[in-house]
Amino acid sequence: MAKDKAKKRKFWDLKSLGNDIFAKFFGFEQGVDITNDVAVLFRRNVVIKNIIFLSNIMYTVILIILSLSTQDRVSDWVVTVLAFPMTYVINRMLNKLIHLDPEDKTKQNVAMYVSAFYIFFSAILIYARLYTHEYFETGAYILMYYAVVVISLYQEKKLLSSSFQGLLAMLTVIHLIWTYNFHGLVNGQTILEFLPSFLRLPEFSDILLRTLLFILFYFVVYAIVSMGQYMQEERKNELIKRRQVQNDFSHIVGDLFTVVFSSSYTLMEKRHAYQVQQMSQKLADYYGLNEAEIQKLNDYAMVHLQYQEIKHLLNDINTYDEKTYDILKEQTELGSRIAKRIQLAQKCEDIARAQIEDIANEKFLKEMLLIQPDIQAQIILLCDLYITMRSHRSYKRPMAHSIVLKLFQQELGHFFDYDLKERFLKFNDEFSEMYNNF
Structure with missing residues (x-):
C-alpha cells in the first residue's frame, strides 16, 4: 500500500512538473498582466518563437527521414545537414528581435510579422522539398494548415487576414507550378485553347477542392480568432474596471482604518x-x-x-x-x-x-x-x-x-x-x- 502511494505521489509530481514546464515555455498568460497590450504581445512572441523552434526540429526530422528513404541522393543529405545551422540562426535571430525591447510595441509588432512570415514561408519551402515524393506530399501539404493555426495563436485578425491572403496566393502558385505542373499541361497550347480543356481535367477539380477547403478552414479559424480577440478585450476592460474599483475601495478602506486607529489609540x-x-x-x-x-x-x-x-x-x-x-x-x-x-x-x-x-x-x-x-x-x-x-x-x-x-x-x-x-x-x-x- 505504501509503495502504491509513493508511486502515485511520484506520478503526480511528474505531472505537475510537466504542467510547470509547459506553462513556462508555452503558457500565453504566464506572469503577464493582460491589461498591458505590449507585455501580452511580447509573451505571445516568446511562445510563438518556442513553437517555431519545435517546428524547425520537426522539419529537420522530416528531412532526415527523407534522406534515409533516398540513400542514393547526396543532395538530400546536404539539405538536411544545412537545416541544423539554419534552424539555429533563425531561432537566434527571432529571439534577439523579440528581446530587443520588450516594452516597445513597434518592435514587438515587427517581431510578430517576421514570425508569421517565417511560419508560412518555411511551410512552403518544406512542401517544395517534399511534394515530389508520393508518401510525403500529403503530410507536407498539411503544413499549410499548420501555419495558419500557429499564426492564429496571436489572436490578431489583421495579421491572420494578411497571412491568409499571402498564403492563398502562394498556395495557388504551388498548385499550378509544383503540384500539377501547369506548364506541362499547357503543352504549347494558347490560353484560349488550354482553358476549356483544363476546366474538364481532374487536376482542376482537385485544385478547386483544395482551395475551397483551405478557404473554409481559414473562415473557421478566423471566427475562432474573432471570438477570442473579442473575449480578450472584454476580459481586459473588465479587469481594468475591477482594478479601478478595487483601487478606490482599497484607498477608502485604508483611510477608514487610519481614522479608526487614530481615534482608538486608547x-x-x-x-x-x-x-x-x-x-x-x-x-x-x-x-x-x-x-x-x-x-x-x-x-x-x-x-x-x-x-x-x-x-x-x-x-x-x-x-x-x-x-x-x-x-x-x-x-x-x-x-x-x-x-x-x-x-x-x-x-x-x-x-x-x-x-x-x-x-x-x-x-x-x-x-x-x-x-x-x-x-x-x-x-x-x-x-x-x-x-x-x-x-x-x-x-x-x-x-x-x-x-x-x-x-x-x-x-x-x-x-x-x-x-x-x-x-x-x-x-x-x-x-x-x-x-x-x-
Whole structure:
C-alpha cells in the first residue's frame, strides 16, 4: 500500500512538473498582466518563437527521414545537414528581435510579422522539398494548415487576414507550378485553347477542392480568432474596471482604518491588552474551552496590536498582480479582525461608561447583547470590563475588587452568559491576584 502511494505521489509530481514546464515555455498568460497590450504581445512572441523552434526540429526530422528513404541522393543529405545551422540562426535571430525591447510595441509588432512570415514561408519551402515524393506530399501539404493555426495563436485578425491572403496566393502558385505542373499541361497550347480543356481535367477539380477547403478552414479559424480577440478585450476592460474599483475601495478602506486607529489609540494600550489576554486565557480554561479554542481566543485578544501592519499598506498598493492580490486579501482579512476586536474593546468602554453614568437601561442591554455574542468574545469582554472597572479612566476612579465583584453580581452580569459569570465569580480571588500582580 505504501509503495502504491509513493508511486502515485511520484506520478503526480511528474505531472505537475510537466504542467510547470509547459506553462513556462508555452503558457500565453504566464506572469503577464493582460491589461498591458505590449507585455501580452511580447509573451505571445516568446511562445510563438518556442513553437517555431519545435517546428524547425520537426522539419529537420522530416528531412532526415527523407534522406534515409533516398540513400542514393547526396543532395538530400546536404539539405538536411544545412537545416541544423539554419534552424539555429533563425531561432537566434527571432529571439534577439523579440528581446530587443520588450516594452516597445513597434518592435514587438515587427517581431510578430517576421514570425508569421517565417511560419508560412518555411511551410512552403518544406512542401517544395517534399511534394515530389508520393508518401510525403500529403503530410507536407498539411503544413499549410499548420501555419495558419500557429499564426492564429496571436489572436490578431489583421495579421491572420494578411497571412491568409499571402498564403492563398502562394498556395495557388504551388498548385499550378509544383503540384500539377501547369506548364506541362499547357503543352504549347494558347490560353484560349488550354482553358476549356483544363476546366474538364481532374487536376482542376482537385485544385478547386483544395482551395475551397483551405478557404473554409481559414473562415473557421478566423471566427475562432474573432471570438477570442473579442473575449480578450472584454476580459481586459473588465479587469481594468475591477482594478479601478478595487483601487478606490482599497484607498477608502485604508483611510477608514487610519481614522479608526487614530481615534482608538486608547483601546490599543499594550499593557492593558496583555493583561486582558492573560486573564481571558485563565477564564477560558475554567469555562472548559479546549486548547484550540483557547489559542484562537489568545490570538483574537491581541490582534488589534497588529494595526501597524495594515495602517498604510492599502494606500501604498500601486501595482496589481497575483502576489499583490494575495497580500491585499490577507491584509483585508486582518483588518476585518482588528476592526472587530476594536468593536469589542469599544463595547467594554460603552458598558463601563453606562454603568458609571447610570444609563444602562433595558434598551442599552439589548443593543450590547447583539454585538459579538459568541462565548470567546464574552470571555475577553468580561476580563476587559473587570480590568477597566478596576483601572483609572478619564470618566472614573479605580474601583476596589470587592466593589467590582458586587457590580458583576448585581448589574454587569446581565451582559454575559450565566455559566461564564458564575465561573468568574467562583474564582474571583485568582483574577484579583492576577490583576494585582501583573
